Amino acid sequence: DAMVIQNPRYQVTQFGKPVTLSCSQTLNHNVMYWYQQKSSQAPKLLFHYYDKDFNNEADTPDNFQSRRPNTSFCFLDIRSPGLGDAAMYLCATSAPASGANVLTFGAGSRLTVL
Amino acid sequence: DQQVKQNSPSLSVQEGRISILNCDYTNSMFDYFLWYKKYPAEGPTFLISISSIKDKNEDGRFTVFLNKSAKHLSLHIVPSQPGDSAVYFCAAHGGGADGLTFGKGTHLIIQP
Numbered sequence: 412d413a414m415v416i417q418n419p420r421y422q423v424t425q426f427g428k429p430v431t432l433s434c435s436q437t438l439n440h441n442v443m444y445w446y447q448q449k450s451s452q453a454p455k456l457l458f459h460y461y462d463k464d465f466n467n468e469a470d471t472p473d474n475f476q477s478r479r480p481n482t483s484f485c486f487l488d489i490r491s492p493g494l495g496d497a498a499m500y501l502c503a504t505s506a507p508a509s510g511a512n513v514l515t516f517g518a519g520s521r522l523t524v525l
Numbered sequence: 526d527q528q529v530k531q532n533s534p535s536l537s538v539q540e541g542r543i544s545i546l547n548c549d550y551t552n553s554m555f556d557y558f559l560w561y562k563k564y565p566a567e568g569p570t571f572l573i574s575i576s577s578i579k580d581k582n583e584d585g586r587f588t589v590f591l592n593k594s595a596k597h598l599s600l601h602i603v604p605s606q607p608g609d610s611a612v613y614f615c616a617a618h619g620g621g622a623d624g625l626t627f628g629k630g631t632h633l634i635i636q637p
Contacts, residue, residue, distance in 0.1 A: 415568070442622050453529070454569075454614070456624040468624075501568060507622040510576065511557040514625060516568030 414438070417502050417517035424492050425525050432487040432520045434502030443485040444514060445477060446501040454501055460485060489522075497524045528552045529617055531628035539636050544602040546631050548615030551596065555617040559625065560589060560600045563612045572613075573600070602633075610635045 415436045424430045434443065441462050446454040458467045460479040474496070476488040489496055499521050503514040530549045538544045548558075556577045561569035575582040575589045575598065582589050588601045602609055612632050616625035 444624050446624075446627075451534070451629065453527070453627040453629045456626070459622070459624050461622050503568075505622065511559055511574035512618055512620075512622060512625065513559065513571050513574065516561075516570070518566065518568045 415502055415504055415515055415517035417500075417520045419520060420518065421521050421523075423523045423525065426493065427491045430489050430492055430522065432489075432500050432502075432522070434485045434487070434517055435483050436504045436515075437483070438504055438506070438515060439482065440504035440506045440515070441482070442505045442507060443479060444503040444505070445475075445485070445487050446503065448499045448501060448519075449497075457487070492522070492524045494524050497522055526551075527628070528555075529615055529626050529628040531613075531615055531631050533631050534629070535632040535634065537634045537636055538605050540607060541604045544600075544605045544609065544633055544635070546600040546602075546613050546615075546633065548598050548600075548628055549596055550598075550615075550617055552617070552619075552626070553596075554619045555626075556620045557618055558589070558591060558598050559616045559618075560587075561614040561616060561627075563614065563630070569614055605633075605635045607635050607637065609633060 444459040445457045448454040457471045478486045499519045502517045559574040560572040563569040591598045612630040614630045615628040
């Protein structure tokens with residue numbers, strides 16, 4: 412089945428220790444998104460790649476970076492995690508056409524910061 | 526400032542009855558509205574969408590209604606089934622490859 416896979420599903424890191432979350436897709440979608448969701452909050456868009464073009468949301472902290480080495484993979488790097496960065500990180504993909512932009516999500520990576 | 530609001534954190538409905546989940550938005554630039562369903566330990570999955578030029582879209586047991594003048598939409602599930610118990614997210618975007626702006630979600634509980 413075509414899908415979006417996120418690894419690891421659970422990540423524990425120490426305050427200030429860099430962490431990388433990965434996302435891969437077999438859908439061949441040209442857009443990949445990263446969302447942050449804190450407990451009982453709405454998922455918040457951090458940034459997205461349209462093919463190789465990086466689009467950062469205005470309020471995404473500099474502590475968050477992303478890489479997309481090829482169509483299938485996208486990485487979220489948190490350079491110096493703080494306690495406030497503990498959250499579920501959701502990767503999603505889409506192939507925008509006319510109409511609603513339907514995103515396909517992975518199962519998420521839950522980050523704990525000690 | 527939340528642009529998409531789901532004011533009911535939870536909703537309990539008896540099996541077989543109608544479930545109505547509500548969503549309000551503030552951004553007039555939104556052109557498309559989507560509903561997602563999320564089970565624990567899984568990612569959100571797409572349910573149904575509606576364009577701002579329509580006021581109703583139906584797919585099986587799921588119907589979405591849009592009242593553009595009131596900036597309000599609702600998702601109706603009828604009849605409600607136990608497997609419908611999940612968190613439902615309302616989302617919107619302005620078109621193209623825009624990422625979706627989500628509400629906080631409503632936890633729907635279907636009681637037997």
